[in-house]
Amino acid sequence: MNGKVQVSGAKNAVLPILAACLLTSDKVVLEEAPDLLDVQVMIQVLESLGGKVKRNGKKLQVTVKEIESIETPYDLITKMRASVVIMGPMLARKGRVRISQPGGCAIGSRPINWHLKGLEYLGAQVRMDHGFLDIVAPRLTGARIYLDFPSVGATENIMMAAACAQGTTVIENAAQEPEIVDLANFINEMGGKIRGAGTNIINIEGVKEFHGTTHTVIPDRIEAGTFVLMAAACGGEVLVRNVITAHLKPLLAKLDEAGVIYKEEDEGIRVMGKGCYNAVDIKTQVHPGFPTDLQAPILAMLTLAKGTAVVTETVFENRFMHVDELKRMGADIKIEGRSAIVQGVESLHAATVAATDLRAGAALVLAALTANGTSEIREIHHIERGYENLDLKLRGLGAEIYKVD
Ligand code: EPZ
Numbered sequence: 001m002n003g004k005v006q007v008s009g010a011k012n013a014v015l016p017i018l019a020a021c022l023l024t025s026d027k028v029v030l031e032e033a034p035d036l037l038d039v040q041v042m043i044q045v046l047e048s049l050g051g052k053v054k055r056n057g058k059k060l061q062v063t064v065k066e067i068e069s070i071e072t073p074y075d076l077i078t079k080m081r082a083s084v085v086i087m088g089p090m091l092a093r094k095g096r097v098r099i100s101q102p103g104g105c106a107i108g109s110r111p112i113n114w115h116l117k118g119l120e121y122l123g124a125q126v127r128m129d130h131g132f133l134d135i136v137a138p139r140l141t142g143a144r145i146y147l148d149f150p151s152v153g154a155t156e157n158i159m160m161a162a163a164c165a166q167g168t169t170v171i172e173n174a175a176q177e178p179e180i181v182d183l184a185n186f187i188n189e190m191g192g193k194i195r196g197a198g199t200n201i202i203n204i205e206g207v208k209e210f211h212g213t214t215h216t217v218i219p220d221r222i223e224a225g226t227f228v229l230m231a232a233a234c235g236g237e238v239l240v241r242n243v244i245t246a247h248l249k250p251l252l253a254k255l256d257e258a259g260v261i262y263k264e265e266d267e268g269i270r271v272m273g274k275g276c277y278n279a280v281d282i283k284t285q286v287h288p289g290f291p292t293d294l295q296a297p298i299l300a301m302l303t304l305a306k307g308t309a310v311v312t313e314t315v316f317e318n319r320f321m322h323v324d325e326l327k328r329m330g331a332d333i334k335i336e337g338r339s340a341i342v343q344g345v346e347s348l349h350a351a352t353v354a355a356t357d358l359r360a361g362a363a364l365v366l367a368a369l370t371a372n373g374t375s376e377i378r379e380i381h382h383i384e385r386g387y388e389n390l391d392l393k394l395r396g397l398g399a400e401i402y403k404v405d
Contacts, residue, residue, distance in 0.1 A: 001236040001273070001369075001397040007224045007243055008034040008388040009058070009217035013179040015082045016156040017186045017217065018042045021062040022049065022089035023163060024190055026212030033060040033217055037385045041080040045072050049086070064093075071098040071132075080385075081105060084112055085153055088160030091124055091137040098134050106357040108316040114151045118158035121145045122165055142167030142206055150175040150200065150286045156183055162204040163192045169204040176200060177287040178247045182218045189213040221247035222293040222359075223387060228271055229294070230366045230394070232260040233301040235275025238397055241268040250290040254280050254298070258305065275370075279307035279344055284315050296322045296363035303331035304370060305344040312339040322360035325353040329367050329375070350375040355382040362387060369399055 009032035019042070021028045033039065035055065043053045043060075050068030054061045070090065077083050081102040090097035102112060116126050116133075122145075124137035142165045147154055155175040160183075162169035174180070176198055184197030190213050193205035224243045231238035232255065245252070245264045252269075255262060258277040263270045279302055284292040292315040302309040303326055313319045320340055323333050329351045332343040350373030355361030361383035368375035377383075380403065383390060391401045 001231050001234045001238050001399065003397045004239040004241055005227050005393050005397055006241050007219045007227070007268070008032070010179055010182070010220040011036055011038055011386045012152070012177070012220075012222070013182040014039060014217045015042050016085045016160075016179065016183045017215065018046060018062065019085045019089050020160055020183060020187055020190075021046065021051065022064050022067070022086060022093050023160065023187070024210040024212055025065050026063070026210075028062045028190075028212050029214040030060040030062065031214065031216040032058050032219075034058075034220065034388045036388055037381065038080050038082065041076055042083060045076050045083045045086060048072050048076060049090070067094045070094055070096045074100045077102055081110055082153070084115060085156050085160070087115065087119060087135060088157035091119065091135060091140060091161050092164045095138055096136050098132050101128070101131050101133055106321055107319045112153070114147055114149065114154040115157045118145045118147070118154055118171075119161055122158070122161050122169065124161070137161070140165035140206070142169040142204070144170045145172065147171065147173040149173075152177050152180065155180055155202070159184065159194065159197075159202060159204060160187070162206060163187050163194065164208065164210070165204075165206040167206055169206070171202040171204070172200065174200050174202045175286060178218060178221060178244070186213070186215045189215055218247075219243055222291065224248060224269070225251045225291070225294045226297045226362050226366070226387070227393075228255070228262070228269055229297045229301045230369060231271035232258075232273040232277060233275065233304060233366055233370050235273045236398070237270065237272050239265070239268055239270045243268040245269060250288060251294055251298075254282065254290065277305055279305040279309035279342070281310045283312040286315065292316060292319065293359050295319060296359040297366055299323070299340060299342060300326060300363035300366040302342045303333065303345060303348060303367065305342070307344055309342040309344070310339050311342060314338065321356035322363040325356075325360070325364055326367055328353060329371055331367070347372055349373060352376040352378065354378040355380060358382050358386040365390065365394070365401070369394070369401070
């Protein structure tokens, strides 16, 4: 691989930020909003509630003048469970929301018990009604909430509901992901009073109302990390642009350990991959640990490392779906409990494989780019949920990758 690739705005920042647009009746402009399947679904969710959304390239204009419905269509919630983050802002704006109990997905059952517990602490009443969650909150009052686990979605929902609750809310053991910081910055730009986002204690002082703003979404650290790993695995010189390197510290530390050469430059990260590196052990953790969303891509890269790597997934209960597919390409991997034991091999061979979830799909693309021969990857809609124009961007680096009907 050789050349430059531009990272898009962060999917996992723009999704909760779109939900936060429900907090105001003013116009909001979002710059660097990636055009992804998941973003299209969130836009449909906002429109089903009465929002008006216009896209102009990377810019989204969002206005929710009136909330015209308190219920989102069943198929939209089931299509993308991340839409559960509309609960907080809907309770803040309207005091009521009805959403279908979100299903699980390929990587796990994905319950929302901590979301609901936090909202109840703020004064919401949750009722199950034939598979629907019917939540009312005549008044939201600030509270001290301790999260059993630093759940990203639960932190976001509670933060948005607390943003206009009476009094102050403290979230302890809060998630610290950079996307939480971007959401808090966005709410503060609309007039919110949130302090401590990015640490495990977040203070939210409720305010009366919010005004419009223009916000630039942070770059997608997971997309950036995926390109860095592809360059390391394939070899060649690749400049990954539009990166906040501080967000990639956990990955960069692992690349140092593996002996992958890279340089942090003003424009981004320049990888000088030789296509050979040592095996390193990975254990996914909540931020600032190694991100679970890069576990599949780095595992794919480790199938070609010198030595044996142990990859342990601690965040999701079923996030090794890519392993069977990689083994069909000649990888030597054994699953033992929550760990995958990866024995490096000389090379992978092409095969027809299927993406099972977003990051597993990215891992298969990485493997196919290094494999001898031409692979076919099925179910690529999973990949298009979170990677904007992946084929185009990779062709720009010299990869031979084409979408076919
Ligand atoms: C967000 O999901 C991301 N999605 C995920 O990215 C990411 O993998 C995850 O955070 C962890 O970083 C978006 O931001 C849209 P969690 P989220 O709540 O909020 C369990 C991708 O590939 N849990 O931190 O759902 C849950 O089942 C996606 O871009 C409960 O048990 O993550 C999981 O095992 C995949 N009860 C763990 O906690 C709850 O109430 C972490 O979930 C909430 C979560």
